[in-house]
Amino acid sequence: METFDVAVIGAGAAGLFCAGVAGQLGLKVLLVDHSDKVAEKIRISGGGRSNFTNVNVSAANFLSENPRFAKSALSRYTPQDFVALVRRHGIGFHEKHKGQLFCDRSAEDLINLLLAECAAGGVTRWQPCNLLALRHTNVDGQSGYALDTNRGTTTCRAVVVATGGLSIPKIGATDLGYRIAQQFGLGLVAARPALVPLTFDADVWAPFASLSGLSLPVEISTGTKKDFPQFLEDLLFTHRGLSGPAVLQISSYWQSGTPIRLDLAPGSDVATQLAQAKVHSRKLIANVLGSLVPARLADAWVAQGAAGGQPWQRPINEAADKSLAALAERIARWDITPNGTEGYRKAEVTAGGVDTRCLSSQTLESQQSGLYFIGEVVDVTGWLGGYNFQWAWASAFACAQGLHAKLRA
Numbered sequence: 001m002e003t004f005d006v007a008v009i010g011a012g013a014a015g016l017f018c019a020g021v022a023g024q025l026g027l028k029v030l031l032v033d034h035s036d037k038v039a040e041k042i043r044i045s046g047g048g049r050s051n052f053t054n055v056n057v058s059a060a061n062f063l064s065e066n067p068r069f070a071k072s073a074l075s076r077y078t079p080q081d082f083v084a085l086v087r088r089h090g091i092g093f094h095e096k097h098k099g100q101l102f103c104d105r106s107a108e109d110l111i112n113l114l115l116a117e118c119a120a121g122g123v124t125r126w127q128p129c130n131l132l133a134l135r136h137t138n139v140d141g142q143s144g145y146a147l148d149t150n151r152g153t154t155t156c157r158a159v160v161v162a163t164g165g166l167s168i169p170k171i172g173a174t175d176l177g178y179r180i181a182q183q184f185g186l187g188l189v190a191a192r193p194a195l196v197p198l199t200f201d202a203d204v205w206a207p208f209a210s211l212s213g214l215s216l217p218v219e220i221s222t223g224t225k226k227d228f229p230q231f232l233e234d235l236l237f238t239h240r241g242l243s244g245p246a247v248l249q250i251s252s253y254w255q256s257g258t259p260i261r262l263d264l265a266p267g268s269d270v271a272t273q274l275a276q277a278k279v280h281s282r283k284l285i286a287n288v289l290g291s292l293v294p295a296r297l298a299d300a301w302v303a304q305g306a307a308g309g310q311p312w313q314r315p316i317n318e319a320a321d322k323s324l325a326a327l328a329e330r331i332a333r334w335d336i337t338p339n340g341t342e343g344y345r346k347a348e349v350t351a352g353g354v355d356t357r358c359l360s361s362q363t364l365e366s367q368q369s370g371l372y373f374i375g376e377v378v379d380v381t382g383w384l385g386g387y388n389f390q391w392a393w394a395s396a397f398a399c400a401q402g403l404h405a406k407l408r409a
């Protein structure tokens with residue numbers, strides 16, 4: 001039976017990168033995945049071009065029960081480090097919105113980079129391979145692990161769990177990482193879908209269903225906590241609810257039963273502009289409003305009825321000041337309470353996961369000696385915009401350094 005220094009479970013972004021770095025540090029690495037393909041999520045990310053990092057990354061771009069946890073790994077492997085690797089492989093990339101970096105050609109280029117790094121590290125890959133059991137055992141008189149798989153049993157000194165979250169089960173997401181954590185008595189923070197569209201009760205949504213397909217920039221927030229960020233991003237109306245970058249971002253912070261708040265005309269003072277229009281215009285309110293926000297949105301809002309007893313479907317010069325102020329307020333502070341999310345089927349990531357209190361922020365080793373957790377399986381969740389891949393790279397790199405220090409010390 002062949003033995004290894006390290007077995008990495010999960011050949012996604014974090015697992016591939018960790019295996020490659022650890023192999024190049026001289027460790028004998030086995031990489032195991034139940035899928036026959038590697039990195040399916042990289043393949044579909046960023047519309048097929050993978051938003052592989054963001055030029056501006058700090059711990060403030062992540063959610064976790066311990067927001068400081070990610071700092072150490074993020075500072076030791078930065079976006080600039082990953083960009084240098086991408087350049088070394090001759091992969092063209094470009095910056096889009098807000099520091100987001102994408103491949104020029106295809107996410108496949110990134111997958112080939114990771115496979116080449118694994119090859120350079122002499123990594124052995126077993127795919128498809130099902131892990132049947134993981135046992136703590138003695139390996140050559142030292143603490144180690146036995147992996148029972150459908151390809152037989154192998155032993156190693158350390159195990160890295162890089163099995164990701166629960167999002168998109170149809171391309172191979174499972175809860176194996178959480179089960180391994182539980183098996184060894186490590187804590188979990190409840191998992192939930194994040195970066196996900198929000199849905200509404202049919203009667204709440206009926207007045208807005210006709211807006212499906214409409215997209216506009218908004219400012220969005222939720223909750224009362226001061227440390228919850230606001231996002232200025234595009235909103236997309238769908239048949240069932242709200243999506244687009246603004247909603248995906250806020251969904252990670254949204255708590256069931258609470259409203260989200262939208263400013264549908266960020267940066268413009270709708271109240272003042274309506275009041276001024278009243279003085280010199282006889283246009284219908286919807287038409288005036290339609291010059292401040294998309295016309296379809298203006299029509300839908302005005303159609304919603306009356307404020308202070310006065311309907312909004314009338315010439316603006318006949319409208320009461322109070323009625324116009326109420327309309328402006330509804331545009332600037334639209335509070336609406338989702339009934340849920342589109343779930344793991346549509347979520348880009350899973351928030352929650354292995355409790356960071358059980359992990360070293362330096363090496364990602366858990367309280368169970370020789371057992372490491374990296375990437376999305378950990379309770380560290382990035383914003384939309386390349387942050388989740390940067391966490392995968394940074395946590396993988398910190399882990400590989402930690403493995404080298406532990407096993408080659």
Ligand code: FDA
Pocket residue numbers: 009010011012013014015032033034035038039040041042044045046047050051052053129130131162163164165167168171172173174175176347348349374375376377385386387388389390392
């Ligand atoms: P990842 O999910 O990549 O890999 C886990 C691996 O474990 C998989 O290969 C899986 O097959 C394997 N595995 C699972 N269960 C197993 C089991 N029981 N046995 C063996 N193997 C098992 N992020 C970003 O920064 N920029 C972006 O552009 C995007 N875009 C994007 C689009 C879409 C549609 C999704 C769903 C997600 C994104 N993301 C993203 C998020 C990003 O893809 C995600 O955070 C990382 O892939 C996480 O990397 P991991 O390696 O931790 O898990």
